[in-house]
Amino acid sequence: MNAIHALTATRLRLASEMQDQLHKAGRYDPDYTATGNAKRVAERRAQIQAEFAGRAAKIDADVVAAAQRIKTEAAVVRPRTDLNSPVDLIRTEQAWRNIVLPQLEQGRSLREALAHADVDGVLGAERFASAYLRTKAGTASGLTSTHVHYDAEGRPLTVRTEIDLKHLDLTITARLAELTPEHAEVIRLAGRVDHDVSAHREASIEVDRGDALSAAITAQLSQYDVYAALDTDTASSAAAGVDA
Structure with missing residues (x-):
């Protein structure tokens, strides 16, 4: 508590x-x-x-x-990325592309992809993971939620899958806490x-x-x-x- x-x-x-x-x-x-x-x-x-x-x-x-x-x-x-620092921007983007993104492309969840990432990798995910995962709804990202709409008789009409960005932020926060x-x-x-x-x-x-x-x-x-x-x-x- x-x-x-x-x-x-x-x-x-x-x-x-x-x-x-x-x-x-x-x-x-x-x-x-x-x-x-x-x-x-x-x-x-x-x-x-x-x-x-x-x-x-x-x-x-x-x-x-x-x-x-x-x-x-x-x-x-x-830890945060200094968006006014070219060094920070380059370093976090490289960590995202070289460490985190390949793990996601292999079907691992974001939590799994960040498990061995350093601070730069996590901050890179903070910058780029949202846009990437929006295109991957229904995959093993571990961040999707499914919404089913029903008709008056209880029959499913549509199934909509969304990325839960709240849990994306929390996954990033959890890894930053582990690293510090x-x-x-x-x-x-x-x-x-x-x-x-x-x-x-x-x-x-x-x-x-x-x-x-x-x-x-x-x-x-x-x-x-x-x-x-x-x-x-x-x-x-x-x-x-x-x-x-």
């Missing part, structure tokens, strides 16, 4: 705590008339909702700040941070509309969904239902 996961868990606990307090606020007080009770309950519940809305907004702001902090830290240490072990954690976190922020927002919307179960499922699955592309050990733990 990373910092954003922890904030999401706090957000869900906050919603549960608010519901408990709203329930308690609705208890009948024999010292009040029926009209007085109704007014008291309405006022107290409005006060509780305002208080918790402020606390929820603070958590949401903390998520945005945490994401920006992770990206800023990663930007300092993550001293910065691996922050590189991995930055590679999945947009996913974590999106999952936090989705879980928050669900819990705010009263669907605590869906929110809990979203929060739980978000810890494993993208991480499988970043860390095979984590993926194995997730499959076994073990927190990584």
Whole structure:
């Protein structure tokens, strides 16, 4: 569980705590008339909702700040191609053409092709793999997803295969993390941070509309969904239902 996961868990606990307090606020007080009770309950519940809305907004702001902090830290240490450097451009293109591309042409997945590539090879893939793999939908790239459309009676009409560029980015990030072990954690976190922020927002919307179960499922699955592309050990733990 990373910092954003922890904030999401706090957000869900906050919603549960608010519901408990709203329930308690609705208890009948024999010292009040029926009209007085109704007014008291309405006022107290409005006060509780305002208080918790402020606390929820603070958590949401903390998520945005945490994401920006992770990206800023990663930007300092993550290897990148200097697009203004002819040397960088030549070196990464040569590594792509001589090391990574031949592996892909032999039918290997991008993960397999990058397994023995150095930083230049991975950065070359970051520059060129997207365009190349778009022409290879349905191959062993390991990055394709299939979408089937059905008619009203459930019969398949069309099958469309697309390249999942999100997993392309994650595969590249995973290899860069392996090649820079001293910065691996922050590189991995930055590679999945947009996913974590999106999952936090989705879980928050669900819990705010009263669907605590869906929110809990979203929060739980978000810890494993993208991480499988970043860390095979984590993926194995997730499959076994073990927190990584």
